[in-house]
Amino acid sequence: MDENAQPAASGVCPECGAPTVDGLSCREQLDAIAAWEWQDPALLAQHFLTVASYNLQHPAQFTDAAIAGLRELFIAHLDQGMAVVEVRRRVGQQAAGSVTVLKPAAERRPVLRHWPMTIADVYRSGQPEGAADRVRAWAASICKTDYR
Numbered sequence: 001m002d003e004n005a006q007p008a009a010s011g012v013c014p015e016c017g018a019p020t021v022d023g024l025s026c027r028e029q030l031d032a033i034a035a036w037e038w039q040d041p042a043l044l045a046q047h048f049l050t051v052a053s054y055n056l057q058h059p060a061q062f063t064d065a066a067i068a069g070l071r072e073l074f075i076a077h078l079d080q081g082m083a084v085v086e087v088r089r090r091v092g093q094q095a096a097g098s099v100t101v102l103k104p105a106a107e108r109r110p111v112l113r114h115w116p117m118t119i120a121d122v123y124r125s126g127q128p129e130g131a132a133d134r135v136r137a138w139a140a141s142i143c144k145t146d147y148r
């Protein structure tokens with residue numbers, strides 16, 4: 001798909017390729033999963049991975065530097081075991097800095113990429129059971145997929 005292609009009208013995210021599930025776009029599936037965190041401490045503990053995985057699969061809205069910084073922290077946490085508290089501290093530093101994190105809307109160019117797993121594999125038609133494990137599998141698959 002080139003940059004001039006229109007987003008697919010029929011239920012596939014033009015950036016991460018996730019299908020619409022139960023009428024929910026990939027963003028709405030993320031919101032539904034975030035709502036499960038209230039009932040599921042194991043899932044809540046993976047909150048950073050849930051949001052980071054989603055953002056890494058939707059990089060168009062972010063500056064290149066912001067995505068590179070996020071990916072670095074993501075890998076430091078997953079591969080090198082950086083504690084979530086430290087990851088959060090650094091994310092806070094990045095967000096609090098003067099660096100612009102979001103690209104102006106007119107400069108965003110979503111590119112469809114094919115990933116081994118997407119948010120739809122975590123949402124799984126609205127089944128909260130085991131979601132924390134699926135988030136970890138999703139994050140690990142992104143860690144191994146080196147799109148730049």
Ligand SMILES: [Zn+2]
Nearest residue numbers: 013016017026
């Ligand atoms: Zn998507």
